[in-house]
Amino acid sequence: MNNAGIVGLGMVVPDKVLTNHDLEKMVETSDEWIKTRTGIEQRRIANDDVFTSDLAAAAAEKALQDAGLKGDEVELIIVATCTPDMYSPSTACIVQHKLGAVNAAAFDVNAACSGFIYCLSIANQFISSGQYKNALVIGAETLSKVIDWKDKNTCVLFGDGAGAVVLKPVEENKGILATHLGADGSIGKHLTILGLALEPQEVEKRSSDNPRTLWMNGSEVFKFAVKIMAEASLTVLEKANKTLEDVSLIVPHQANIRIVDGAAKRLKVKNDKIYINLYKYGNTSAASIPIALCEAVEEERIKKDDLLVLVGFGGGLTWGSAVIRWAK
Ligand code: UT7
DSSP: OOEEEEEEEEEEOOEEEEHHHHHHSSSSSHHHHHHHOOOEEEEOOOTTTTHHHHHHHHHHHHHHHHOOOOOOOEEEEEESSOOOSOSSSOHHHHHHHHHHHHTTTEEEEEOGGGGHHHHHHHHHHHHHSSSOOEEHHHHHHGGGTTTTTTTTHTTTOOOOOOEEEEEEOOOTTOOEEEEEEEGGGGGGGEEEESSSSSOOHHHHOOSSSSSSSSEEOOOHHHHHHHHHHHHHHHHHHEEEEEEEEGGEEEEOSSOOHHHHHHHHHTTTTTTGGOOOOHHOOOOOOHHHHHHHHHHHHTTOOOOTOOEEEEEETTTTTTEEEEEEOOOO
16 A cells, blocks of 8 residues: 655644743743753743643644545544643544544554654554545644743743644655654653652652643753754665655754754754754644644745655654655
8 A cells, every 4th residue: 555645734833922031031041041052032832721632623624624624534633742631531532523523533642742753653554554544643732831930941942832734645655655763761751741650759850839840851851862863864764765865854853953953963964954943933842843844835845756854852752753755
């Protein structure tokens, strides 16, 4: 059977903008520090009554419209998120209901910032095996709800948003040519959002009264990220029998410009081959790659038959990469 390809895209970010200057009034930081150490200038923050499923459904509606597909024609919905509305039902089931996608199977995947690539890979298996004729893959987060707003080490980094894609079988040698996924749970302790197990040593790390906030050992994640982004890009290209010379654009997880630059240096790739929009949105975790993909298409940085590499890393710790021959 043929590979899945992206035939529709959509994205949303909340209207509320939180600038670096706004953060200067909240924690001991500066616009200068945030810009030089991360590249981020602003991020979007969801209102108190807006949750991940709301952003996910709005992005999905746009992707369905772009693909010319109705809600009840969707066969599979997978949502990548580490900030679900609830433990149960899954965010994907809430989205299914909002879309009237009564014929779709629906489930969530938590691979943190690598989640969208994990979901692309899963959906590609279902489509290329012939089990489903289409799939809706969404990366959506409201990280602002788990941020410790007193912790300058993390609160400047993250933002909210959602990106969605519709996948369908495409012509031979097009669409998702290869994916590569990985995880190393032994270093998961470097980036945590607590759930039911409130282990005292984890709770102690939080400065906030709320133990269920995000905590990160930034420098450990940074070192891991630079190395794994380069390695995962090369591994997936090898799987697809392609080289970096064949690639038109790399769409990386938008965490920190210094991580992207570090990985680009290792790969000896020029910056104009890498798509960046993190200065506008910060790190939106599972939403970052689909949002970047959407904007790259809107800006005509991606054309039919271009070869793309998507690559991400995140909590778990996890990583994932994909090679796509653009078929839209
Ligand atoms: O999607 C996966 C999620 N994770 C990431 O992508 C994050 C990966 N890590 C990073 O992006 C970087 O490690 C950070 C941006 C978090 C930090 O940059 P760094 O160059 O690794 O800085 P550092 O952790 O080595 O800290 C340097 C200093 C510290 O002060 P001292 O101890 O040297 O006096 C921090 O307290 O910078 C201080 N600092 C800040 N200063 C002003 C940390 N955050 C801030 C801040 N404003 N917001």
